[in-house]
Amino acid sequence: MAFELPALPYAANALEPHIDTRTMEIHHGKHHAGYTNNLNAAIAGTDLEGKSIEDILKGMDMNNGALRNNGGGYYNHCLFWEVMSPNGGGAPSGALASAINDAYGSFDAFKEAFAKAAATRFGSGWAWLCVHAGGKVEVCSSANQDNPMMPGIGCGGTPVLGLDVWEHAYYLNYQNRRPDYISAFWNVVNWDEVSRRFEANK
């Protein structure tokens, strides 16, 4: 079974004005599609065919550049679309809110730590909120299409929220103003989905 590009869970213009339509169209229809096709090419004829993407990431041969870049790119973007929503924003509740408060003291302090991870990731990469076994949450970042589930990457937890800070994610609308894109992201975070991922992986 080959991996398939998932449909966006909302229209390409649904996250306006925070993320513009053209960026969403190119990001999903070209970049994510490319990672998907190249992942399928990288696993074709190998014993990875039929494995879940999570198992492929956890067992990643970090010297296999095509698999590392495209397996990460496939998974990371699948997560990214789902943790955003036109009805997003606000703040988490319940057990996730408690875990964030335990780790960072307050929701605002967490946002500051996450924004710093996103802003200081030099070049291309991702900022993450991850959960560790036992329920502790932690912010980290990773380069390129790496993911904390890969051996030796980031904080080693399971991502529950991710922000793409590649220039292809924001340059059309924000040009070099990555901090403005990071600030806008909070308006579209789908905390229900982040909580679902937290509960499933804690």
Ligand code: MN
């Ligand atoms: Mn991207």
